[in-house]
Amino acid sequence: MFNKKEYHPKWSLIRRMILLRRALNRCEFCDAPNGEFIYRIEKNKPYWAPMPEGLETEAMDLDGTKFTRILLTIAHKDHNKDNNIFTNLVALCQRCHLKHDIRQHIMSRKYGRKWKKNQFSFTFTI
Ligand SMILES: [Zn+2]
Numbered sequence: 001m002f003n004k005k006e007y008h009p010k011w012s013l014i015r016r017m018i019l020l021r022r023a024l025n026r027c028e029f030c031d032a033p034n035g036e037f038i039y040r041i042e043k044n045k046p047y048w049a050p051m052p053e054g055l056e057t058e059a060m061d062l063d064g065t066k067f068t069r070i071l072l073t074i075a076h077k078d079h080n081k082d083n084n085i086f087t088n089l090v091a092l093c094q095r096c097h098l099k100h101d102i103r104q105h106i107m108s109r110k111y112g113r114k115w116k117k118n119q120f121s122f123t124f125t126i
Contacts, residue, residue: 008084015074023091027072029100032093034072040095047095073097079104 008014019025025034030047032038037051051067070093077088079101092100 006081008081011084014084014089018074018086018089019072019091022086023072025072026091027070027093027096028090029092029096032070032095034070034093037067037069039067068094070094075100 004011019034022028026032027034032048038048039051040048072091072093075090075092075097076083077090077100080088090100098105
């Protein structure tokens with residue numbers, strides 16, 4: 001869930017710069033086009049195809065799962081929302097963003113929302 005307080009004050013500008021200037025409004029992992037309805041092809045690159053022409057968008061709910069409207073969001077590669085250097089940011093579709101965050105989601109569920117990567121690292125001294 002998006003909590004504005006957790007993000008950089010100029011987040012909407014940063015987001016736009018990444019989305020439009022660098023990613024050219026496409027997912028930087030699977031190349032899916034922002035705002036378009038697509039058909040997912042699991043396990044085969046490029047993982048998606050455009051929705052067939054002539055198909056009404058209302059029809060996509062008939063079987064429920066096959067067509068997705070791409071909504072790009074910005075992910076932090078290191079999962080640290082304070083690290084907003086452009087090389088740490090990536091424009092991703094819902095599917096790629098979820099895949100990218102899945103370990104974080106699992107650990108958050110297990111250890112609570114405040115869990116952060118490397119929080120439980122140990123140093124051994126002899
Ligand atoms: Zn993607």
